[in-house]
Amino acid sequence: MLTLINMDHDTIAALATAPGGSIAIIRVSGEDALSIAGKVWRGQNVLEINERRLVLGQMFDPETGEAGDQAMAVYMKGPHTYTGEDVVEFQCHGGNFTAKHTLMCALKAGARAAEAGEFTKRAFVNGKLDLTQAEAVMDVISAGSEKAMQIAVNQLNGRFGNEIRGMYDQLSDLLAECEVRMDFVEEDLNWTPSEMMNKTLNHSSTLMKRLLEGRKDGEVLRDGVKVIIGGPPNAGKSSLMNHVLGRDRAIVTDIAGTTRDTLEEHTRIRGIPLKITDTAGIREADDIVEKTGIERSKQALGEAQLILWLMDLSKPLNEQLPPNDFKLDAPLIIILNKSDIAIDQELPSFFEEAKASSVRISIKSEDNLDRLYDLIEEAVWQEDHHHIPDVAVNARHSVLLEQAVEQIGDCQACIDSEAWELVSVHLRGALDPLGEILGLTLMPDILHTIFGRYCIGK
Ligand SMILES: Nc1nc2c(c(=O)[nH]1)N(C=O)[C@@H](CNc1ccc(C(=O)N[C@@H](CCC(=O)O)C(=O)O)cc1)CN2
Ligand SMILES: Nc1nc2c(ncn2[C@@H]2O[C@H](COP(=O)(O)OP(=O)(O)OP(=O)(O)O)[C@@H](O)[C@H]2O)c(=O)[nH]1
Numbered sequence: 001m002l003t004l005i006n007m008d009h010d011t012i013a014a015l016a017t018a019p020g021g022s023i024a025i026i027r028v029s030g031e032d033a034l035s036i037a038g039k040v041w042r043g044q045n046v047l048e049i050n051e052r053r054l055v056l057g058q059m060f061d062p063e064t065g066e067a068g069d070q071a072m073a074v075y076m077k078g079p080h081t082y083t084g085e086d087v088v089e090f091q092c093h094g095g096n097f098t099a100k101h102t103l104m105c106a107l108k109a110g111a112r113a114a115e116a117g118e119f120t121k122r123a124f125v126n127g128k129l130d131l132t133q134a135e136a137v138m139d140v141i142s143a144g145s146e147k148a149m150q151i152a153v154n155q156l157n158g159r160f161g162n163e164i165r166g167m168y169d170q171l172s173d174l175l176a177e178c179e180v181r182m183d184f185v186e187e188d189l190n191w192t193p194s195e196m197m198n199k200t201l202n203h204s205s206t207l208m209k210r211l212l213e214g215r216k217d218g219e220v221l222r223d224g225v226k227v228i229i230g231g232p233p234n235a236g237k238s239s240l241m242n243h244v245l246g247r248d249r250a251i252v253t254d255i256a257g258t259t260r261d262t263l264e265e266h267t268r269i270r271g272i273p274l275k276i277t278d279t280a281g282i283r284e285a286d287d288i289v290e291k292t293g294i295e296r297s298k299q300a301l302g303e304a305q306l307i308l309w310l311m312d313l314s315k316p317l318n319e320q321l322p323p324n325d326f327k328l329d330a331p332l333i334i335i336l337n338k339s340d341i342a343i344d345q346e347l348p349s350f351f352e353e354a355k356a357s358s359v360r361i362s363i364k365s366e367d368n369l370d371r372l373y374d375l376i377e378e379a380v381w382q383e384d385h386h387h388i389p390d391v392a393v394n395a396r397h398s399v400l401l402e403q404a405v406e407q408i409g410d411c412q413a414c415i416d417s418e419a420w421e422l423v424s425v426h427l428r429g430a431l432d433p434l435g436e437i438l439g440l441t442l443m444p445d446i447l448h449t450i451f452g453r454y455c456i457g458k
């Protein structure tokens, strides 16, 4: 249990499910959960003696006594619950009104509306989850691909936290010995030989460096990659967007200038979550609406992490180049579309200079799209057949791991000279950031930043 964080003893309540489903879950956590349930719900069986069993009953407004929705309820006695506190969950109908009404009953009976992430924060404070697991809850919810979900679930199950914990314990043991050694410099007790110490330190720093290699993977999988489809009008940009999404999202016609506004959607290719944007075809336009759309296209291209520049192979390519003021900051893939009706043409030298990769496809006859997906994968990972690890650190972890790696290096430099005081200093220097990753040595404002990003009800 963490003592440096002030926990209130309020019983909190929130809607745990997204609006619009057929069933809604209202979760109540805290020492008054059961008594609140007694005021707002009456069932065919007594909740307390049916612990962890769903019981059918009815909601009641605790102020007016009026019946509300039919609802199932379950009581889970702390500390063996998600938050570590007493928990009651109501499952009512998922209509917008009934869900809110059920929550309102709980609030009227004395619960406080939970803040964003407060259930998970309580789970962390009560020692149910370490901080890496608590962070993983949000990653699980926002995962945009199967791989992103697997990594988040691994982290939630403690895969990453346990590795950090293992190093933390080993380094703590070393530190304990160092401290004793400082007090008994004269005596030749049975100390761990320097080679053994070095071995332990090497082991930790190798593991940390390996974890740091997953930084890019973590960033890509958590945040997704911003991909912009650009190109001249009528090249097939919206057709590509629809094909990638697997549905008719954007309007496609044979009229140049069909797309007027940028259109962002989320999807995934080869396990990579993408934020993909279809744009208005770029050309000299007089129409004010089209002109504004083209400005937006240019702005989107400027914010891209990967640009797919699409051209129509049945028309001269050198008339379809990006505009002169176009900055090529992001990696670029040239897509030569409509290979089904293509004429043979050389790729303009413009693209050789930009060192872009290119691919001939036909969206219409679904030709060579796999090759396009290969190129997207290579552009994101900067290697083909990239193996995504099972554990991928986030930005907070990687800053702290870097500090720890550096301290271990400094520590090793002091072992040979038997400067135990300095060895201790650097061991502490490595332990602090590892402890911070796990949430053992945390300041409350960091907690606020982490849990404040959560959604209400989590
Ligand atoms: N209805 C419901 N479904 C849910 C959650 C929830 O809170 N309520 N969860 C919330 O995110 C997730 C599941 N996570 C959970 C994690 C731990 C416990 C829990 O009760 N843990 C006890 C031991 C339970 C047992 O062994 O049976 C404990 O850790 O002591 C419950 C849910 C997803 N599904
Ligand atoms: N033959 C052939 N036609 C295609 C192919 N891909 C798209 N088209 C056609 O090209 C026309 C333009 O397609 P869109 O997807 O609307 O093109 P766009 O680039 O979004 O055009 P704007 O929105 O005007 O910038 C449509 O008639 C599509 O059916 C292809 O691979 N082969």
Ligand SMILES: [Mg+2]
Residues within 6 Å of the ligand: 237, 238, 239, 250, 251, 252, 258, 259, 278, 279, 280, 281
């Ligand atoms: Mg279009």
